[in-house]
Amino acid sequence: QKEVEQNSGPLSVPEGAIASLNCTYSDRVSQSFFWYRQYSGKSPELIMSIYSNGDKEDGRFTAQLNKASQYVSLLIRDSQPSDSATYLCAVNTPQGGSEKLVFGKGTKLTVNP
Amino acid sequence: DAGVIQSPRHEVTEMGQEVTLRCKLISGHNSLFWYRQTMMRGLELLIYFNNNVPIDDSGMPEDRFSAKMPNASFSTLKIQPSEPRDSAVYFCASSPRRGASDTQYFGPGTRLTVL
Numbered sequence: 001q002k003e004v005e006q007n008s009g010p011l012s013v014p015e016g017a018i019a020s021l022n023c024t025y026s027d028r029v030s031q032s033f034f035w036y037r038q039y040s041g042k043s044p045e046l047i048m049s050i051y052s053n054g055d056k057e058d059g060r061f062t063a064q065l066n067k068a069s070q071y072v073s074l075l076i077r078d079s080q081p082s083d084s085a086t087y088l089c090a091v092n093t094p095q096g097g098s099e100k101l102v103f104g105k106g107t108k109l110t111v112n113p
Numbered sequence: 114d115a116g117v118i119q120s121p122r123h124e125v126t127e128m129g130q131e132v133t134l135r136c137k138l139i140s141g142h143n144s145l146f147w148y149r150q151t152m153m154r155g156l157e158l159l160i161y162f163n164n165n166v167p168i169d170d171s172g173m174p175e176d177r178f179s180a181k182m183p184n185a186s187f188s189t190l191k192i193q194p195s196e197p198r199d200s201a202v203y204f205c206a207s208s209p210r211r212g213a214s215d216t217q218y219f220g221p222g223t224r225l226t227v228l
Binding site for chain 1: 146154155156157158161168169171172204214216217218219220221222
């Protein structure tokens, strides 16, 4: 069973701080990695995708990928209360001729004003 | 442009009843995914269609679950008979291309409660 592991949290940071969210995955052949944000009672929405080793920045968000360590992270700079949500790590995993997204259980982030 | 549409948004039913969940894809998208989300198990893929053809149904829990895609824009997920352990939020998502390497756009979900 291919697995994606996240610290369930909750992670609590003060407004303006950097929030760091981590994810590890078990399948070495995985090639695509995603971070989804899910507000309470809402559906997941994509905020970042990353395909190559290194960093990818988009506004206040930075995704980091290290395939050798099978590790992907999301940094949120200048955290805002509106960033309070559950963050889901998703890994594209080839399985039996097709491919599927395997999601971690999510890390709940709270940004305190 | 309308996003993924799901109905009903909430469903409360009694054990043993048939439940049908519905999903309309974003126009022009080719792939459809049905997910189930619970606190214990997180977000799990149930089945994935590409161009109306089921590609991977390995996540369908058992024979009580079935999914169809009668045309390019519409899908149903049926549970018959329903059981209390089926209580969850069911999401439908669509994607522009084949496979899971592209962005998936999620519908608002159907919250199912089986008493």
